[in-house]
Amino acid sequence: MTPNRSELIEMLRKMILIREFDELAIRLRTEGKIYGAIHPYVGQEAIAVGVCAGLASADRITSTHRGHGHCIAKGADIRRMMAELFGRVDGYCRGKGGSMHIADFSVGMLGANGIVGAGLPIAAGAALALQLDGKSNVAVCFFGDGAVAEGEFHEALNISSLWTLPLVFVCENNQYGANNPVAAQHRVTDVVAHAGGYGMVGQSVDGNDVLAVHRVAREALDRARGGEGPSLVECKTYRWHFHAMRQTPPPETRPADEIAEWKRRDPIARLVSDLKARGLLSESDLERMHRQVQTDLREAVAFAEASPFPDPKDILADMFAA
Amino acid sequence: MREISFAQALDEAVAEEMRRDDRVIMLGTDFTGDPLKEFGPARVRYTPISESVLTGMALGAGACGFRPIVNWRMVTFSFVAMDQIVNQASKIRYMFGGQADFPVTYRCTTGGGSGSAAQHSQSPYSMWMHLAGLKIILPATPADAKGLLKSAIRDNNPVVSFECSRLNAVVGAVPEGDHVVPLGVARVARAGTDVTVVGLAYYLQEALKTADEMARDGISVEVIDPRTLVPLDVETIRASVRKTGRLVVVDEAPPTCSAASEIAALIAEDAATFGALRAPIQRVCAVAVPVPYSPPLENAALPDRARIAAAIRRVLDAAPVPA
Incomplete structure (x- = not known):
């Protein structure tokens, strides 16, 4: 199923929004308005958007430390994301999580994660639940090339394939695990090669081509929905910025x-x-889209700044469910 | 009342909860009894030996409407899943601002005394207590094994069920029907007036036997079973210590940063209870070594009734704590 014009325009809008959101996050962090670590998704936007364009709200995803793009692509509200970065009560986690722990369970975004590889088992569990529910919903697990060196990657691929879970593993191979090139970390640098060892379909795609990502993801999602089990999709890409920043962006080493x-x-x-080239977008359309993204981001920052900080007397709230 | 073993009580708890709620599923490499026959392969999932993925899958499935029971088998194997326990299970609800519940039960056996040597004789309760975010049950009787495990499965949070191997064959009265024991309520297992002994798991049974022996010498020992370590019913222990003025805690984990240490601290830092103390608090714990294999060494490493009795006599003989 090829995306129609409005779907294509929405994909473009989300990619621009993700890029501008993270460029803004870098500025806000440098200005000291937000805290902790920021891991920008800039350069990788086609992957989250291309994959999530094939998902419904009832489909589930897990994300990584570099998770803002996945949140936006899955339909999270940038005002509540921004409020979370600002550490305010209207943030998704009521200010308890910050950048690395944004989640929006209401749209099936089961959480960013500060631990490389940790989202794979959780996604496999979501896929098990979806399989047991007997509907055609699927789970998607986003992770980086670094996660491939973690045991959780191998455990998750094995059990998911063994149980034919409705799951798509999406590896964002951005060429660096933290600050080290993939060739210094993996004997086999084509992550997709691992698919065969686990008896699943693997496909490699240009992660900077959103339409190619979407097409390959769609095939994998269709297999998952059709009871054919998990697939491994490797998206070759590159992050434009640093791995992580705190007070200031670190010096470039690449x-x-x-x-x-x-x-x-x-x-x-x-x-x-x-x-x-296809006559689906004019320069003025694009300018209008950019203006709208900037307006939306200004509103998100205003929403965040207007939201109060959490009251320390509420520190124990959310510890245990009733 | 009918009598069944600790192990049978645990099996009953799981089977009854599986029957009661079809969202309860089991994941593990092995199960006691034949749950597959009654509940089928969709709900009874024999898994590869992949502790990390099992531990994490339970969170994902839990967030999506199921109530998984993960059986790590021995607590030893849970250490392979440290990331999912420490970084995920114990933090996932709070760090996401309470957006979702994670109703997961993690079961494992604990403890020494079976010649299983260092790796397979551990009682790391306090490691999990320390995390903040996991509830912990530690039954010491068949009735509590059943009642607490049923509560754990119904709880909407990750709960770790520590099941002491040496208790498996212990037989005791278990009420018929839907016997549920709430989390966070300690039990005064034996009333007494001279000294309070808190016994954990197998050492609750040993403390009771020691109390019987000392009763012949006219010593009245009150024995308390906390039953759950998180939440810990510290008020029942404090009330007992305010009455007796003396506390001995018996725990087969090594003493450093142990559940016994935590109980001692919670008693000592409460002004009213501290003021009632008539002797220094005593911990009877394992020697701080990996549990050794050879029987004389293992026996020397773990607490026993003689050491419990000696600690009781020490607190009885101690000069009163000055005001």
């Missing part, structure tokens, strides 16, 4: 020509030029 080469493969510019 080769300048490598960064420049990947920026030439900008996933947003690629979709823009494709849509323009």
Whole structure:
């Protein structure tokens, strides 16, 4: 099923929103308005958007430490995301989680996660629940190339394939696990090669081509919904910024020509030029979209700043369910 | 009242809860009895030996409407799943601001005394107590094994069920029907006036036997079973200590940062209870070594009735704590 014009425009809007959200998060963190660590998703927008465009609200995803893009792509509210970054009560976690623990269970976003690989078992559990419920919903697990070196990756692929769970493993291979290149961490740098060892379909795709990501993800999602079990989709991509920042962005350690080469493969510019070539997007459409994104982000910051800080007397709230 | 073993009581609890609620599912590499026959392979899931994924899958399935019971078998194996226990299960509800519930029960056996040596003789209750976010049950009788495990399965939070191996064959009265014991309520297992002994799991049974022996010498021992370590019913213990003025805590874990340490601290830092103390608090714990294999060494490592009795005599003989 090929996306129609309004779906394509929405994919572009979300990709721009994700990029601008994280560029803003970097500025806000540098200004000291938000706290903790920020892991920008800039450069990888096509993956979250391309995959989530194939999902319904009742489908579930798990995310990573670099999770803002997955939240936005799955339909989370940027005002509540921003309020969470600001540590306010109207944040998704009432200010208890911050950037690395944003979740919105109401849209099936089961959480970002500060531990590499930790989302895979949780996604497998969600997939088990969906299988037992007998509906055609699926779970998607986003993770990076770094997670492939974790035991949880292998345990999750094995049991999911063994039980034919309705699950799609989406590896965002951004070429670096934290600050170390994939070739320094893995003998086999094509993550998709692991699929065969677990008896599942594996497919590698250009992670900077949102339409290709969407097409491959759609096939994997259809297999999962049709009872054919999990797939491993490897999306080759690149993060434009650092792995993580706290007070200030850390110095760049990657080769300048490598960064420049990947920026030439900008996933947003690629979709823009494709849509323009097909006559589906004009320059004024694009300008209007950019203006709207900036307006939405200003409103999100205003919402966050207007939200009170949590009251320390509520520190024990949410510890245990009734 | 009918009598069944601790192990049978645990099996009954699980089977009854499986019958009561079809959202209860089981994950593990092995199960006692034949639950597959009654409940089928969709709900009784024999798994690969993959503790991390099982521990985490239960959270994912729990957040999506099921009530998984994960059987780690021995607590030893749970350590393979440390990330999912420490970073996920104990924190996932709070760090997401209470958006979802995670009604998961993690079961495992604990304890030494069976010649199983260092890795398979552990009682790491306090490691999990320390995390804040996991409830913990520690039954010491067949009735509590059944009643507490049923409460754990019905609870909407991750609950760890520590099931002491040495209690498996212990037989005791268990009420018929839907016998449920609430979490967070200690039990005065034997009333007494001279000294309070808090016994955990197998050592509740040993403390009761010691109390019987000492009664012949005219010593009146009150024995308390906390039954759940999180939440801990500290008020029942404090009330007992305010009455007796003396406290001995018996725990087969090593003493450092143990449940026994926590109970001692909760008694000592409460002004009214501290003021009633007539002797220093005593902990009777394992020697701080990995539990050794050879019987004379293992016996030396673990508490026994002689050490419990000696601690009771120490607190009885102690000069009163100055005001």
